[in-house]
Amino acid sequence: MPGDKKTTPAQDWRALPKVLLHEHLDGGLRPSTLLELCAARGVPVPETEAGALAAWMHANADSGSLERYLQGFAITVAAMASESACERVAFEAAEDARADGCVLAEFRMAPLLLEPHGLSGEAVVEATLAGLARSRFRCGLIVCGMRTDNPADTIRSARLAVKYRDQGVVGFDLAGAEKYYPPGDHAESMRIAREAGVSLTCHAGESDGGERVLEAASLGAVRIGHGIRIVHGDTPEQTRAWVDRARELDLHFEVCPSSNVHTGAASSLEAHPIRAMIAAGLSVSCSTDNRLMSHVTLSGEMEALHTRTGLSMAQLRELVRAGVKRSFLPQWDRAAALAEVEAGFPST
Secondary structure, eight states, X not given: OGGGOOOOOOOOGGGXXXXXXXXXXXXXXXXXXXXXXXXXXXXXXXXXXXXXXXHHHHHHHTTSOHHHHGGGHHHHHHHTOSHHHHHHHHHHHHHHHXXXXXXXXXXXXXXXXXXXXXXXXXXXXXXXXXXXXXXXXXXXXXXXXXXXXXXHHHHHHHHHHHHTGGGTEEEEEEESOOTTOOGGGGHHHHHHHHHTTOEXXXXXXXXXXXXXXXXXXXXXXXXXXXXXXXXXXSSHHHHHHHHHHHHHTTOEEEEOHHHHHHTTSSSOSTTOTHHHHHHTXXXXXXXXXXXHHHTOOHHHHHHHHHHHSOOOHHHHHHHHHHHHHXXXXXXXXXXXXHHHHHHHSOOO
């Protein structure tokens, strides 16, 4: 009888333990915070109400172009150019991640972006670390160098990562527009960080080809931001060679599904290459990239992978487990986070 039919409770995605490895602080501000910081610094905004500003940021980002996606950062970076703002944004990001069910998170920022606004790279890192520490959450900071900058500047960024390595900086990254800016242009910055014991990740293989993934790995990157073109070579043979080499190198891919759609790297969530990456035996996790710009949460990304790409709960659990294991945080943080995942994430 109809009254006897049993229903399965809706999944509480926020309650699931999750790991966040790829989130830019200047792309994840709370809209209300962004408005307040812009007002305090006299930064013009296209909208004066928090919801409308968030919608503007998302519309600008959802353009199919990585270059246009990055334009909104001119506003957020200008707004963050004070020590108190950096500390606030970092603190709120950590608190938001915790509220969204994360058991471990890594945030990233390019300190030198704020220097034209009057704040030194050292001040940016110190204030950001203070904000993360104030949250008392299991998290760390990845320092980014911008690949569109002069190599001398990415070297400075790498040295910042080394300087603060034992104070909460857990890694070094090359970020920014990929096309025409190969990671090899910044080999020296990667060398400096690598030889000082700083873990390396690198944006590669999103708007550029899969060969850039392997180029980043040759410079010491053990994780790849995005990297989805690794399964899209010009021929099946090239794809197979790329994937085989990525597996041999034990690379981990920080995949950000909605962001990849918004930048045009993937045509839709349904067609996103993450399924092919998993099927190929690559190590993959799911992250948000820029919560403000892409108007996402990690819970929402996980739900979308389940409902729109067909990943099972067991597959999602493996994404989370892989992310914890490949985190740059200390071993004791990874172990504690993994225990929470094993206890709280369903396997079916």
